[in-house]
Amino acid sequence: MNELIAKRYAKALMEVASAEELKASLTALRAIQKSLEEKELAEIVASPLVSGEEKFSLVVEPLKGKLPEKLFNLLHLMSEKGRLNLLPTLAEILSFELKREENRYEGIVEADEALSEKELKRIAKVLKHYSGAEVQLKQVSESGDGLYVAVEDLGLELSISKSRIKADLLDFIQRAL
Known part of the structure; x- marks a missing residue:
């Protein structure tokens, strides 16, 4: 209210x-x-x-x-x-x-290792292509099992987990046998 x-x-x-x-x-x-x-x-x-x-x-x-x-x-x-x-x-x-008027947003990145500015800019470029908005990313932690990107104001959330990919790959191989 x-x-x-x-x-x-x-x-x-x-x-x-x-x-x-x-x-x-x-x-x-x-x-x-x-x-x-x-x-x-x-x-x-x-x-x-x-x-x-x-x-x-x-x-x-x-x-x-x-x-x-x-x-x-x-x-x-x-x-x-x-x-x-x-x-x-x-x-x-x-x-x-x-x-929203400036079409510029801020987002966070969590990864299992430190990302360079070049890598952050590449991710931001992909997000710009996807959303049409300028995104400024900053890395907030170096923990986790992969990559997590969030731009709260745009409602974007992206997560890639190494253990999840490994589990899905093993599951696929088991079903193929």
């Missing part, structure tokens, strides 16, 4: 702001989101006992000159409606929409 409400706020911001303003807004939202990780501030934002105006004066108003004007106005509206708790969801939705 919260995601649907946050999507409406994100859509409104995207309709009135330019691409550069959206990037600046996303950076500001990430900074606010980081500050909301502090226990006291998170409790204030989540508390139904604190009014929207008090939340606004504590969380958003001190940032008046530092935030893009359209984002500031949106946050003011969100605080009036008691929706400041949606800031992390709003940031995620805005991030996804910016990636």
Whole structure:
């Protein structure tokens, strides 16, 4: 439910702001989101006992000159409606929409050995051919039994397991005999 409400706020911001303003807004939202990780501030934002105006004066108003004007106005509206708790969801939705507009996504690779930049670029090239999107890959671990590639925002997941290939090959040979 919260995601649907946050999507409406994100859509409104995207309709009135330019691409550069959206990037600046996303950076500001990430900074606010980081500050909301502090226990006291998170409790204030989540508390139904604190009014929207008090939340606004504590969380958003001190940032008046530092935030893009359209984002500031949106946050003011969100605080009036008691929706400041949606800031992390709003940031995620805005991030996804910016990636979608630029057609650039990030993905992870897990392999049983370290892959070179050249190999990562080859995998990214194959993913671009398959999905039509620019994909930036980074290797996160050197464990496992093969290769695992995931681009969460595109819904792509690829897994190649050496033990699975070996088992399938042995099964095929046994059935052939």
